[in-house]
Amino acid sequence: MPVFVDKAKIFIQSGKGGDGHISFRREKYVPNGGPDGGDGGNGGDIIFKVDEGINTLADFHYGGKYKAENGQDGNKRRCHGKNGADLIIKVPEGTVIKEAASGKVIADMSGDNKEVIVLKGGHGGNGNMHYATSTMQAPKYAQPGQPAIELEVLLELKVIADVGLVGFPNVGKSTFLSKVSNAKPKIANYHFTTLSPMLGVVDLDGAPGFVVADIPGLIEGASEGAGLGHEFLRHIERTRMMIHVVDAASTEGRDPLEDLEAINKELANYNADITQKVQVIAANKIDMLPEGEDSEIIQKIRDKYEPLGVKVFAISTLTGKGLKELLYYVSRTLSEIKTEPVTFEQEFFPETMARGNDEAFSVYYDQDAAEYVIEGPKIEKMLGYTNLDSEKGFMFFQNFLKDNGILDELEKLHIGEGDTVRMYGFSFEYYKNVETMPDYDADEDDDFDDEDED
Incomplete structure (x- = not known):
């Protein structure tokens, strides 16, 4: 089974600039020929480029070093050294490139950022032909090429979806996604079935569709690194809206109200801004409640959350009850949300911070x-x-x-x-x-x- 990889650490290095050359023109009838040392070539750049055909960072799973070509040194007869070849690194859309030590963002490969130069190659040095003056007609020095920049960078894939599905394991998120979208997640009755964020497109008659991401099951302590939740919480950051799926029938003995509180706590601990997103509660498995959507627990959830502006839908992913109403509500709400897509601003500037x-x-x-x-x-x-x-x-x-x-x-x-x-x-x-x-x-x-x- 292919492994979904959404985080990787690699070394990248731009090309060093070629050194300027020191030489002097010597001709039979020109005894005092001037300097003719050529310039060094520029080093190659490290360029990150979005590849629509990639949806994982699996190619970088084992790290590695990615190095652009060095510029060639200058030569005599004013010959310019050849520029080093750029190195293009292809990543999936939504990849955030960070400086590994500080965690500061270098580039966010989403939106209009389809191709970004992350590390500039070093400039080639001037040959000695540039340094002749009236007082120094035979300069015996040339400029060295600018050194390469090397960085350890962290690649993090944050999926791009309109809606994120969150909830504890086995509350029915994967079944929900399979019923409402074109996604075909693997479904089984054990914890952590979903090992990767699963994207699905929801198509609706007479209303705008949207993209849903099933975020792998969270557990208490996820924001501190427990379980799988910490590894995938980052995928919620780009979503515009969240659907909390909760097991209203308590099939595993957990209290749905306590589950909702625990999930919101984990989201707030990871990133307080996430809790400001529009939320909807999908109280699932009502087919297993004797009173169905009129059950006491459904009413308790509504009494607590609807006064806070959080709409509650009683649904059954098994029978499909309540799904249509939920989806059209989400579509209408998304059309009213005017927020711009979440992108991460640059915080680390390699040209000054690393080369400095x-x-x-x-x-x-x-x-x-x-x-x-x-x-x-x-x-x-x-x-x-x-x-x-x-x-x-x-x-x-x-x-x-x-x-x-x-x-x-x-x-x-x-x-x-x-x-x-x-x-x-x-x-x-x-x-x-x-x-x-x-x-x-x-x-x-x-x-x-x-x-x-x-």
């Missing part, structure tokens, strides 16, 4: 070593792409520190001329005034790619 960590840095004074220390992912990456052995590379890196506000942080710590600054194994003396980079002779750049053209 890469921009962070720390500056502090190490008293034991008598050194000022600079640390941070972006700084470490730039060190890897900068030639600190050359004067120009060193001055370029100092300008990088200045542009990113790091030198200001050192000044706040009262750094002095000649004090030592340490960064990931590199140490240098601090001097406040950084002079403009002097002219640089391209003939000195014999460590990079040459182009010899006859």
Whole structure:
């Protein structure tokens, strides 16, 4: 039997941007050719797309890592690196994508959201051809590609239906759905028969139809994770209206009034907003009551709930009594409800929240070593792409520190001329005034790619 999966956790990673290239044009009759390093390609995006043919998250049941393609590095002769291929992940409509650690919503794949870019690939870095100036005609550095973003995301499927059927196990919800709609749920006389939300379309003569979702049987403690209820309560959030199905004949020895109170309590504990939805009570199994719909228990339910605005219908899913009246009432009520379809607004923005960590840095004074220390992912990456052995590379890196506000942080710590600054194994003396980079002779750049053209 196929397993219905409505929750899964996966890793997703966009593509890294390709690195810019460092090279210089070399021609036989042009001894001082300029820089011609090309740009890196952009990394691929992670895109989620609704597939109408999918109704479960079973493909993601065992997790996994989904990675877009990296952008290619730039090359000589101003050649641009190839952009990385996007990765499209197909999900059923109604899937909510959340950042796993915080539970914050990234995207809700419902309504008009048929295709969403969840993670942008890193931008490709500029080649050294972009950095030639009148004072630096042979730049020996290029920009690294922007790093990829990796996230662990939680996928939650919240079915899209007009009406949700709720109630304890064995109150007749599956039978109700099979009688009033085109759904064919499996029906048996034991708890938790329904292992997945079952959708059915109700067609009515002379009135608008609607979609009903049979929410698997709840039990007390469901909102805290007991039984199956907690796993499927999320499917009620999108419904516009609820039908509480209750066993009026107490065939399993439970009090229907206590059942109604218990279900409402579980709904409120899970999400208080759910209790504000329009509700209808379907008092089922009246065929097993001697007085039928005139039974004392039916009257007690009406006396308690109808003054609260909750309509009570005495029905029998076995004989069909009362079903027609209930369905037409639901149809009329839905036409009067003007609420917009429930969608979940974005709360987590990967571009700033996830990639933002890469921009962070720390500056502090190490008293034991008598050194000022600079640390941070972006700084470490730039060190890897900068030639600190050359004067120009060193001055370029100092300008990088200045542009990113790091030198200001050192000044706040009262750094002095000649004090030592340490960064990931590199140490240098601090001097406040950084002079403009002097002219640089391209003939000195014999460590990079040459182009010899006859």
